[in-house]
Amino acid sequence: MSRLTPPRCLAAPRNHLALAICMATMTPALAQQGEAHQSAAGNVLELGATEITNTQLGSTTEGSRSYTTGAMSTATKLPMTMRETPQAVTVITRQRMDxxxxxxxxxxxxxxxxxxxxxxxxxxxxxxxARGFEIDNLMYDGIPSGYNGVNVGVQPNLAMFDRVEIVRGATGLVTGAGNPSAAVNMVRKRPLGDQRVTLTGAAGSWDDYRGEVDASSPLNESGTLRGRVVTSYRDANSYIDGAEEDHGLLYAITEADLSDDTTLAVGFSHQKDKTNNFWGASLVGLDGRHQDLPRSYNPGTDWENKEQETNTLFAELRHQLANDWKLQFNGSYAKQNALFSGSYQSRFKADRRLERTVYQTKNDERQTGLDAFASGPFQAFGRTHELVIGASKRIYDMTSDDYDPYNFSSWPVDGGKPDFTRISSSRAVTSQDGVYMTTRLSLADPLKLILGGRLDWYDYDDKESSEADYKVTRNVTRYAGLIYDLDDHHSVYVSYSDIFTPQSNKDTSGSPIKPIVGKNYEVGIKGEYFDGALNASAALFRIDQENRAVNVTGADRLNCSDQQNCSVASGEVRSQGIDLELQGALTENWQLGAGYTYARVHTLKDAANPQNENQRFDTDMPEHLFKLSTVYRFQGPLEKLRVGGNLSWQSRMYNDIPLDGGSSYRLKQGAYALTSLMAGYAVNENLDLQLNANNVFDKKYYSSISTSTQYGGDTYGAPRNLMLTAKYSF
Known part of the structure; x- marks a missing residue:
């Protein structure tokens, strides 16, 4: 609980934006005290409809109306502002989501x-x-969870999250194993200190309907026990003929103050998703060109289905120790059941006749995550520093059932649903244990040094074949960042971070080759304005991903103990570019989130295919990305009105499509921009209406393009569409 002391933000003159933010983040008692303080000084500030809550900008974004955050710990476990974090970081706040x-x-x-x-x-x-590499981890309240969007890949429902924090580059210090792409940390909503209920209903194009209830309340008179429940359901058709989907969510969390120093949170979420349009994309012609089919064309069948159900239990225990130290424990257990029955059009036969490839699999995925750490300040050399020491454990247990026909490419195009029969089952368990330490050293008033290290034990256990097992023992991950404050608003930084990715490939002796290592080098400048309400950054980065498996070829293969699986760790890929971003309040009433990224990703070394060297690593990703979201709230007679929108632009993508006869055709999706608009109106203090218009100029474009004439890959982006949302709070 906050003590009734004079608010620091009112102790000296500030601009109106900073003062409004400060007042909006106080407890009601502090707000009253602040108003009295201002009155006594003869400087009364009218806040109008500003909501006074006990939420601080940076710890919880809900209710802040902000597009930025004041503090985040995803990069290093240390709670730092964006300016203090020596990597490119973004937060998608609750306000921006809404x-x-x-x-x-x-x-x-x-x-x-x-x-x-x-x-x-x-x-x-x-x-x-991100930066040319696939994101293979999603984090929930700081606990990493393996993510495979192609095979399993549930899409978490944002109704249960307060914000999404993204750190770009190598993030092995917090995630352990993975690619040098980004850490995506989804932070769950917590119970509020007062009673509040929000009812949301939405209706959009193609019979897209959604309903949501979000209720939070103290559960006892003293407020030491609090609860929150969020439930959501969406039923939608599509611009694609016959395509439909539905999504259901139940999220519940209870938070209890066990003592003045100890808080326990326990929660559960149940998410169920279903769609009949998930696999098939449109074929290109035999000449490699787009067929320019209608956007409504559905290359799939009416029997296809993707159904996923995820149940998650989680808990968090926070305990305040002496001398400003704290102890925190997080635990999570998630079980996902998924059944995929799908198909895609194909031309695998020599005569390139049109057929259908069919597929069915059932996945049972279980993920367990544990993380415990202690953090706090310490004194050394006459200065105050910070330290985090922790340990974590992850278990990823996947069982898959495959069915016949399996990838059977001669199924008739209109042959109906096959009689799928289970033919095999496989199970693999991946475990990872790690210990880590991070410290922020105050070398001088304007100079801070962040050092971190992690030690991991990684074990892949194939329950069907021990020959596929592999381990990585005592892998060392490193982190370093140096930040220098130029003045009250600007800092420059330089940082290094890395991450490892175990490989199942075997070397010439039959032993697993060493892991891939992704090394992230970054230098940049950051700005913080209006007491943290606006953050800006510019960074140059380079990622070197080394030790990629390259197949042994030619006469050298005779020296391999296993000639079917024989590689050397010699491949190398480099990503380098620039990252610019601005997020937060331009004025009291104008929020903006915008960023531009250029990333050139190319192959440095590939002994098996030397022709790939110095060539683009993946051509069907754009090198340039620009994204902008903004909202402006009017004042005066139009104070109930707000307007805003999105603007996104990306550079071209292409693939060189192999053609029969040995030639190729360069299939392209040129650069394009998309514009979306929104307008909202607060009818009264309880009811709010909002209209979102997406792709307002009805741009026709491919969100992905094919890589072959033998199977489909052309997927259209959505045409112009509308969504009307009504929200009632009490």
Whole structure:
């Protein structure tokens, strides 16, 4: 609980934006005291309809009306402002989600600067990329969770999250194993200190309907026990003929103050998603060109289905120790059941006749995550420093059942649903144990040094074949960042971070080759204005991903103990570019989130295919990305009105399509921009209406393009569409 002391933000003259933010983040008692303080000084500030809550900018974004955050710990476990974090970071706040009508993590990813949402494997098999590398971890309240968008890849429902924090580059210090792409940390909503209920209803194009209830309240008279429940359901058709989907969510959390120093939170979420349009994309012609089919064309069948159900239990225990130290424990257990029955059109036969490839699999995925750490200040050399020491454990247990026909490419195009029969089952368990330490050293008043290290034990256990097992023992991950404050508003930084990715490939002796290592080098400048209400950054980065497996070829293969699986760790890929971002308040009433990223990703070394060296690593991702979201709230007679929108632009994508006869055709999706608009109106203190218009100029474009004439990859983006949302709070 906050003590009734004079508010520091009122102790000296400030600009009106800073003062309004300060007042909006106080407890009611502090707010009253602040108003009295201002009156006594003869400087009364009228806040109008500003909501006074006990939420601080940076710890919880809900209710802040902000597009930025004051503090985040995703990069290093240390609670630092964006300016203090020596990497490119973004936060998608609750306000930004609501303004832009975001409902799933796909929407948040699509709005994040420097991150690319790809549907190259099908319209419902999304993958995420940052700086040219796939994001293979999603984090929930700081606990990493393995993510495979092509095979399993549930899309978390944003109704249960307060914000999404994204750190671009190598993030091995907090995630352990993974790619040098980004850490995406989804922070769950917590119970509020007062009773509040919000009812939301939405209706949009193609019979897209959504309902949501969000209720929070103290559960005892003293307020030491609090609870919150969020439930959501969406039923939608599509611009694609016959395509439909539905999404259901139940989220519940209870938070208890066990003592003045100890708080326990326990929660549960149940999410169920279903769609019949997830795999098949349109074929290109035999000449490699787009067929320019209608956007409504559905290459799939009416029997296809993707059904996923995820149940998650989680807990968090926070204990305040002496001398400003704290102890925190987080635990999570998630179980996902998924059944995929799908198909895609194909031309695998020599005569390139049109057929259908069919597929069915059932996945049972279990993920367990544990993380415990202690953090706090310490004194050394006459200065105060910070330290985090922790340990974590992850277990990823996957069982898959495959069915016949399996990838059977001669199924008739209109042959109906096959009689799928289970033919095999496989199970693999991946475990990872780690210990880590991070410290922020105050070398001088303007100079801070962050050092971190992590030690991991990684074990892949294939329950069907011990020959596929592999381990990584005592892998060392490093982190270093140096930050220098130029003045009260600007800092420059330089940082290094890395991450490892174990490989199943075997060397010439039959032993697993060493892990891939992704090394992230970054230098930049950051600005913080209006007491943290606006953050700006500019960074230059380079990522070197080394030790990629390269197949042994030619006479050298005779020296391999296993000639079917023989590689050397010699491949190398480099990503380098620039990252610019601005997020937060330009004025009291104008919020903005905008960013531009250029990332050139190319192959440095590839002994098996030397022709790939110095060539683009993946051509069907754009090198340039620009994304902008904004909202403006009018004042005076129009104070109930707000307007805003999105603007996104990306450079061209292309693939060189092999053709029969040995030639090729360069298939392109040229650069394009998309514009979306929104307008909201607060009818009264309880009812709010909002209209979102997406792709207002009805741009026709491909969100992904094909790589072959033998199977489909052309997926259209959505045409112009509308969504009307009504929200009633009491």
């Amino acid at each position: 303004d832009m009508g975001m409902t799933s993590i796909n929407d948040a990813i699509d709005a994040t600067p420097g991150v690319f949402l790809s549907y190259a494997s099908g319209p419902g098999r999304q993958t995420y990329y």
